[in-house]
Amino acid sequence: MSRDPAVEYREVAATFTARVEGADPDRWGDPSPVPEWVARDVVAHLIEWLPQVLGFQVAEVPPVADDPVAAWRAHSDGVQTLLDDPVRSRRSVSNPNFGEMAAADVVDRLYTPDVFMHTWDLARATGQDDRLDPDRCAAGLAASEPMEEIMRSSGQFGPRVPVPDDAGVQDRMLGFIGRDPAWQAPERRAV
Numbered sequence: 237m238s239r240d241p242a243v244e245y246r247e248v249a250a251t252f253t254a255r256v257e258g259a260d261p262d263r264w265g266d267p268s269p270v271p272e273w274v275a276r277d278v279v280a281h282l283i284e285w286l287p288q289v290l291g292f293q294v295a296e297v298p299p300v301a302d303d304p305v306a307a308w309r310a311h312s313d314g315v316q317t318l319l320d321d322p323v324r325s326r327r328s329v330s331n332p333n334f335g336e337m338a339a340a341d342v343v344d345r346l347y348t349p350d351v352f353m354h355t356w357d358l359a360r361a362t363g364q365d366d367r368l369d370p371d372r373c374a375a376g377l378a379a380s381e382p383m384e385e386i387m388r389s390s391g392q393f394g395p396r397v398p399v400p401d402d403a404g405v406q407d408r409m410l411g412f413i414g415r416d417p418a419w420q421a422p423e424r425r426a427v
Contacts, residue, residue: 241344244316247374248348249312252282253354256308258416259362263306268361269419271394275361278354279304283311286347286392288331290339294318319343333390349376354414362422373409 246365264276273281282298295314300307318324318339325340334342352372359366359375380387393412399407407409407417 241325241340241348242316245343245348245351246316246317248352248355250315251369252358253308253312255355255358255362255364256305258364259304259358263362266361266421266424268421269357269415275303275358275359276300278328278358278361278405279308281348282351282354283307283351286315286343289331289342289346291331316349317344352376356410356415357363360419363421368409370405372411373405377412378406379402380409384412 259275265274265307267273268278269274271280283300289316293314294317296308297307297310297314327339328336329339329342330336331342332345337345341364352368353376356368358364385397388395397411397414397416399411399417403411403417410417
């Protein structure tokens, strides 16, 4: 894993982008592991919340409802452009939830991990490869466990889902963030 926010985002976003681009267009309305969300909502969430946290748009993005693939590409390219720009990436961001920090640090600490975790959601919703990088799973779990109470009280994470003692690191991480690693999309009916 990289420690450079621009490189780290590029690597994590590449996997999410592959799932976005690999999704069957007929599956954007299929349920996701996130209650109340369909596959399209996973992409919309990632596109919509970052500008709210940063306080500025990273790119002009077409509506997700019209074209999730084009919307994600435009947004993700905007995030990468921000991170690759030494001046813009140091732009100060102030937020009541985390104080003041550079835009690149906001992306690195909050956004890139969210893209990583939601890769599983999108993959499961659209019937694609849902394997996540085990080193990133382990690092994310190790960083998150000491902050469990704060994370749960934020309302952004559901209750921990129990997993077997011998579960792999991906399932342990998913259970920690409130996902059932055994979740499967409902079987699609032929029309």
